[in-house]
Amino acid sequence: MTVVEDRPATADAPPPKRVNPVWALLRNSWRQLTSMRTALILLFLLAVAAVPGSIFPQRGVNRENVSEYFASNPKLAPILDRFFAFDVYASPWFAAIYLLLFTSLIGCVVPRLRDHFRALTTVPPDAPKRLDRLPHHADGGRRPEEPAAAAAELAKRLRRGRFRTRVRETPDGWTVAAEKGYLKETGNLLFHFAMLSVLVGVGFGQWYGxxxxxxxxxxxxxxxxxxxxxxxxxxxxxxxxxxxxxxxxxxxxxxxxxxxxxxxxxxxxxxxxxxxxxxxxxxxxxxxxxxxxxxxxxxxxxxxxxxxxxxxxxxxxxxxxxxxxxxxxxxxxxxxxxxxxxxxxxxxxxxxxxxxxxxxxxxxxxxxxxxxxxxxxxxxxxxxxxxxxxxxxxxxxxxxxxxxxxxxxxxxxxxxxxxxxxxxxxxxxxxxxxxxxxxxxxxxxxxxxxxxxxxxxxxDPTQLLMLVGAVLGLAGLMLSLSVHRRRVWFRVVPAEGGSAVEAGGLPRTDYSGFGDEFAALTRHIKEGTP
Incomplete structure (x- = not known):
């Protein structure tokens, strides 16, 4: 049995930092508000909050229908009016959900935009030591060129397929790292910016329309x-x-x-x-x-x-x-x-x-x-x-x-x-x-x-903004659903009569068709066909 004794802090050890509870509460609340899960919940709540606007007549659309509802329901109508059932889109609770969703989307988009920009300016990482441990692995065959020339030719062919490539020299040969599918995140961000533009359009349309x-x-x-x-x-x-x-x-x-x-x-x-x-x-x-x-x-x-x-x-x-x-x-x-x-x-x-x-x-x-x-x-x-x-x-x-x-x-x-x-x-x-x-x-x-x-x-002065937002949202959604991010690596080492090529692939997102794409890519590389 081992006994662990509590030792007093030495004089040289720095005292533990005390966290301000108010600051910690604000920071955690902001993290929760700007999470994607919260944004989806607020979007669902906004859709639910709009339902009474289609059930009850609205004063901003037809005041006579509201008057008829009051005449037909003299007891129920005043109670509903206290909860802004006849002014749903001008109610404080609808505005609160609207503003929270707007804030949440901004908090989601800005950090992701920064990370996406950093990813676009960062070169693909080097190949792992064991390509055979990746989900997809294949023999790329032999090439008559020297390893350096073969790696350059591989990178050129991959760039024709719209891959971002990076050629590196290693102690045992050369590696080619290639990555593709950044448009998926671009589509996600475009969809979120489109939602923001629609929210801005709705707000300014209510003010200036x-x-x-x-x-x-x-x-x-x-x-x-x-x-x-x-x-x-x-x-x-x-x-x-x-x-x-x-x-x-x-x-x-x-x-x-x-x-x-x-x-x-x-x-x-x-x-x-x-x-x-x-x-x-x-x-x-x-x-x-x-x-x-x-x-x-x-x-x-x-x-x-x-x-x-x-x-x-x-x-x-x-x-x-x-x-x-x-x-x-x-x-x-x-x-x-x-x-x-x-x-x-x-x-x-x-x-x-x-x-x-x-x-x-x-x-x-x-x-x-x-x-x-x-x-x-x-x-x-x-x-x-x-x-x-x-x-x-x-x-x-x-x-x-x-x-x-x-x-x-x-x-x-x-x-x-x-x-x-x-x-x-x-x-x-x-x-x-x-x-x-x-x-x-x-x-x-x-x-x-x-x-x-x-x-x-x-x-509606924001009609054009709403149209652009809807088109961009549709384009972003299509990019997000159709594009998949994936990485492939090739290791080129010296071999008799030229060089030998080994390939490995890793899908970064759920992509069931990556196996067929990787097989076709390595086959063309091995056969030297376009």
């Missing part, structure tokens, strides 16, 4: 200019002001669409007149996969529908005509909407308006009505247009100052009795050109319809 939606009805009287006040919905980045929006105006001259027999849209295109920076108007068109580009913004066609044209003549003989878009509710473009006439029945003698005589109409428009009388369109094209309407008279509630939807009557006014239904239980049926005479002698005429298109206007 903007997007808006607009429902555009055909007709010059429905001209639209790019301003926040004329957008149906708009979201500006934190670094974007309303005055930064590009100046352009457009109005839709025509909208053409074709449908398959089952009603599925085949194609649709909007023809518009466009003016940029106050210049002259020019004719152009755009479709779903062919956006219109104006002032650095892309205008995409994302929807279509019909806008009935209605003319109301009040009890004093004054007429008003309105064009109102009815929103589709199914693939056959069965559409619902309301038409409100608040400024009617004005007494010409006193020029006063009785708010109790305002008129509102709500109903359903069918592009192709059936013979069964059902309020559902049979086909999305306008083959047999029918309009079902219900009439209301009273205070529409538009003068209260409270925001209200333009696609529905104020249900509160109806419940309070301020707005009363006067058309009976069954809706009135109108076709283009027909009139409806109400109980007080006023009339409503269904003049016809116009087409409307829903457009999305988006400006």
């Amino acid at each position: 903007w997007h808006a939606n607009r429902l555009l009805i055909a007709g010059q009287d429905q001209e639209f200019c790019n301003a926040v006040t004329q957008h149906d919905e708009s979201v500006l980045g934190p670094r974007v002001d309303a005055s930064d929006l590009p100046e352009f105006c457009l109005w839709m001259t025509d909208f053409s669409s074709t449908f398959q027999e089952n009603g599925i849209p085949k194609s649709f295109r909007a023809s518009v007149q466009v003016s940029e920076d106050g210049g002259a108007y020019r004719q152009t068109s755009f479709s779903v996969n062919d956006p219109l580009r104006l002032g650095g913004a892309n205008i995409n066609l994302i929807g279509q529908g019909y806008a009935p044209v209605l003319r109301y003549t009040d009890r004093f003989g004054a007429s008003q005509e309105k064009v109102v878009a009815f929103l589709p509710t199914d693939n056959m473009l069965t559409s619902e909407g309301v038409v409100q006439f608040p400024d009617v029945n004005i007494d010409p003698s006193t020029n006063t308006r009785d708010p109790k005589l305002q008129m509102g109409f709500e109903g359903v428009f069918l592009p192709t009505g059936g013979t069964d009388g059902s309020a559902q369109s049979k086909y999305p094209a306008e083959n047999n247009p029918v309009l079902y309407l219900a009439a209301y008279r009273g205070d529409l509630g538009l003068d209260s100052g409270k925001p209200s939807s333009v696609y529905a009557l104020n249900r509160g006014q109806i419940q309070d009795g301020d707005l009363k239904k006067i058309s009976g239980e069954r809706p009135y049926v109108l076709r283009p050109g027909e009139k409806w005479t109400l109980d007080d002698g006023t009339t409503l005429e269904f003049v016809g319809t116009r087409r409307f298109a829903t457009i999305s206007i988006r400006h």
Whole structure:
């Protein structure tokens, strides 16, 4: 049994260094954050964190859908809103994962870039003493040249195969070291830099980008200019002001669409007149996969529908005509909407308006009505247009100052009795050109319809950066998967009649095809073929 005695430290021995616990904690945390494992976990968490953005409606995309969700789920919606379920991509927890992933990628890429540069500038290592102990070993045959000349010829042939080579003289002969496959690490780094560029593009795109939606009805009287006040919905980045929006105006001259027999849209295109920076108007068109580009913004066609044209003549003989878009509710473009006439029945003698005589109409428009009388369109094209309407008279509630939807009557006014239904239980049926005479002698005429298109206007200053990042990421991924790093060595020693060659190979990465490549390489070396 051996006993080890503890001996006190001598006076000449240096005292042990004390490690600062705070510094040690920071260093270990940084190492964990910048590890590849952490980067993959954060990338997975970012993908999971984006899932609620596709489940719940987002305020930055469609505020009306969010309002409808609150109306349908009055108890659940406020709870979800506390956790930013309707502003997922602007939430602090999404930003935290995003920034941690960005930091982790930088911490991963910078040291690997330094190591890769060092590897590219370092010559291949010398051959091991025992080539026969390598995973791949072969006899390279005999060559008539002297060892030095044979080694130089081998290095020349390997360089033609894009190997990095180094010839060394040893006590017993010459060695040729060759290495290939550095593009694999180059591809890995390129893929990581592409991810960084995409993350940077997403961040700066949120800061300096903007997007808006607009429902555009055909007709010059429905001209639209790019301003926040004329957008149906708009979201500006934190670094974007309303005055930064590009100046352009457009109005839709025509909208053409074709449908398959089952009603599925085949194609649709909007023809518009466009003016940029106050210049002259020019004719152009755009479709779903062919956006219109104006002032650095892309205008995409994302929807279509019909806008009935209605003319109301009040009890004093004054007429008003309105064009109102009815929103589709199914693939056959069965559409619902309301038409409100608040400024009617004005007494010409006193020029006063009785708010109790305002008129509102709500109903359903069918592009192709059936013979069964059902309020559902049979086909999305306008083959047999029918309009079902219900009439209301009273205070529409538009003068209260409270925001209200333009696609529905104020249900509160109806419940309070301020707005009363006067058309009976069954809706009135109108076709283009027909009139409806109400109980007080006023009339409503269904003049016809116009087409409307829903457009999305988006400006992303980092769009080119995102495209370059995606292309570089794909190229880097292909290099990383297709290129394999490997090393081969040749030892050339003097022999009778010239020199003898011995070969060895070592794959640096998992490469099942290296055995065949090494066999082919040594065969060509042995036979002297290209």
